[in-house]
Amino acid sequence: MEVKKIFLPESELPRQWYNIMADMPTPMEPPLHPGTGQPVGPDDLAPIFPMNLIEQEVSTQRWIDIPQEVLEKYVIWRPTPLYRAYNLEKHLGTPAKIYFKNEGVSPAGSHKPNTAIAQAYYNKVAGTKRITTETGAGQWGSALAMCCSFFGLECKVFMVRISFNHKPYRKLMMQTWGANCVASPSTETESGRKILAQDPDSPGSLGIAISEAVEAAVGDKDSKYSLGSVLNHVMLHQTINGLETQKQMAIAGDYPDVVIGCAGGGSNFAGNCLPFVCDKIHGKDIDIIGVEPSSCPTMTQGPFAYDFGDTVQMTPLLPMHTLGHNFIPAPIHAGGLRYHGMAPIISQLIVDNLIRPVAIHQLETFEAGVTFARTEGFISAPECNHAVAMTIREALKAKEEGKEKVILFNWSGHGLVDMAAYQAYFEGQLKDYPLPAEDIKRALADIAPLPKPRQYRPGKL
Numbered sequence: 064m065e066v067k068k069i070f071l072p073e074s075e076l077p078r079q080w081y082n083i084m085a086d087m088p089t090p091m092e093p094p095l096h097p098g099t100g101q102p103v104g105p106d107d108l109a110p111i112f113p114m115n116l117i118e119q120e121v122s123t124q125r126w127i128d129i130p131q132e133v134l135e136k137y138v139i140w141r142p143t144p145l146y147r148a149y150n151l152e153k154h155l156g157t158p159a160k161i162y163f164k165n166e167g168v169s170p171a172g173s174h175k176p177n178t179a180i181a182q183a184y185y186n187k188v189a190g191t192k193r194i195t196t197e198t199g200a201g202q203w204g205s206a207l208a209m210c211c212s213f214f215g216l217e218c219k220v221f222m223v224r225i226s227f228n229h230k231p232y233r234k235l236m237m238q239t240w241g242a243n244c245v246a247s248p249s250t251e252t253e254s255g256r257k258i259l260a261q262d263p264d265s266p267g268s269l270g271i272a273i274s275e276a277v278e279a280a281v282g283d284k285d286s287k288y289s290l291g292s293v294l295n296h297v298m299l300h301q302t303i304n305g306l307e308t309q310k311q312m313a314i315a316g317d318y319p320d321v322v323i324g325c326a327g328g329g330s331n332f333a334g335n336c337l338p339f340v341c342d343k344i345h346g347k348d349i350d351i352i353g354v355e356p357s358s359c360p361t362m363t364q365g366p367f368a369y370d371f372g373d374t375v376q377m378t379p380l381l382p383m384h385t386l387g388h389n390f391i392p393a394p395i396h397a398g399g400l401r402y403h404g405m406a407p408i409i410s411q412l413i414v415d416n417l418i419r420p421v422a423i424h425q426l427e428t429f430e431a432g433v434t435f436a437r438t439e440g441f442i443s444a445p446e447c448n449h450a451v452a453m454t455i456r457e458a459l460k461a462k463e464e465g466k467e468k469v470i471l472f473n474w475s476g477h478g479l480v481d482m483a484a485y486q487a488y489f490e491g492q493l494k495d496y497p498l499p500a501e502d503i504k505r506a507l508a509d510i511a512p513l514p515k516p517r518q519y520r521p522g523k524l
């Protein structure tokens with residue numbers, strides 16, 4: 064029988080994270096202070112994050128040691144298995160070999176605890192008592208809730224209202240791990256009240272929830288804020304995934320021609336692909352594809368510009384692909400992909416042509432997710448279905464071209480708490496949303512006066 068799963072022993076768990084900042088062909092442009100337009104220094108970030116994470120945020124050191132306390136928690140679910148998707152290959156009749164890295168085996172169900180563990184640990188060491196955060200689909204909120212409980216920290220989660228209503232079990236998971244979760248926009252913060260005054264029925268967005276969580280942290284001396292994606296230190300922690308994958312691909316005796324991941328803020332994609340981006344920088348020929356929803360086409364349509372990470376303009380300005388901080392994406396079920404921006408690291412790598420972005424409509428992603436479930440068994444999170452859909456496209460292309468390509472994709476999480484989305488799909492209630500061109504243009508007009516990065520690229524609209 065052919066080998067289906069490639070496991071690594073715990074002794075092979077990577078002991079360091081990989082920092083792509085050491086190898087990027089174009090150095091990253093710094094975050095800017097929204098008031099002065101000057102680069103923000105560590106002290107500007109200190110009310111929001113603990114200094115040990117700020118140091119990681121700006122570090123250009125290639126390898127960063129993973130603390131023993133974090134390794135001891137990682138082994139609860141890491142190393143995660145790499146699978147060969149023989150059944151999907153056979154179903155598609157493709158000569159391509161398809162591999163997927165299963166990040167859904169973490170207790171919270173996704174890749175998110177890879178950074179939640181690290182962030183909870185560094186906050187604990189720095190003396191933080193309570194962490195505040197946002198969550199879209201609830202994967203991040205539940206991951207952080209679990210990790211805060213491991214380190215004895217309080218956890219407050221602002222969950223985007225549309226997802227709060229779609230996914231009641233996520234809230235209960237957070238409660239089980241001891242966190243307090245409220246729907247955002249909420250009446251608990253100035254930011255939430257401001258949005259509700261404009262639109263009492265606001266479905267919320269990640270941008271709004273971030274504003275609420277940052278405000279809740281800044282107003283309390285014992286609290287810090289934690290972001291589940293986008294920032295450099297989050298991408299760093301996630302690289303444990305790609306580093307394991309490289310070892311597993313070597314055991315399988317293959318090397319990917321194509322690496323695929325879905326991208327909301329960019330963290331699961333980065334985690335899996337950055338070690339391969341390093342190989343690409345050093346000469347390997349790999350197509351590295353980030354997949355986003357067509358209704359929130361940050362990478363494929365948005366400019367590379369400076370913008371706020373949140374709606375109420377509390378964060379520093381980040382150089383990134385963005386649809387404008389006032390853009391509220393359509394209520395698709397992939398809540399974790401409803402974000403106006405993209406990680407500066409991923410954005411810069413797109414500008415440098417090392418990463419290729421693609422946008423896919425919701426219905427194709429669910430169709431792909433169902434095909435994957437009926438062949439490989441696993442039911443994917445709606446976000447993850449974007450990666451599955453792109454993998455199927457690439458596998459069919461390989462079939463057409465008669466090429467035996469090696470395709471690797473990151474299976475970022477399971478969808479067992481997202482079955483309402485599948486129900487809506489089976490009942491024919493899901494739809495594709497047309498490109499929200501007018502909304503994007505309006506939101507981009509709001510960022511026109513902001514400073515521009517040196518490598519500013521206009522959007523497509």
Ligand SMILES: Cc1ncc(COP(=O)(O)O)c(C=O)c1O
Pocket residue numbers: 173174199200201202203291292293325326327328329330331332398399400444446447475476477
């Ligand atoms: C399973 C899963 N995949 C992907 C994402 C997208 O986030 P990111 O781009 O940071 O990986 C999320 C976010 O909630 C998620 O829950």
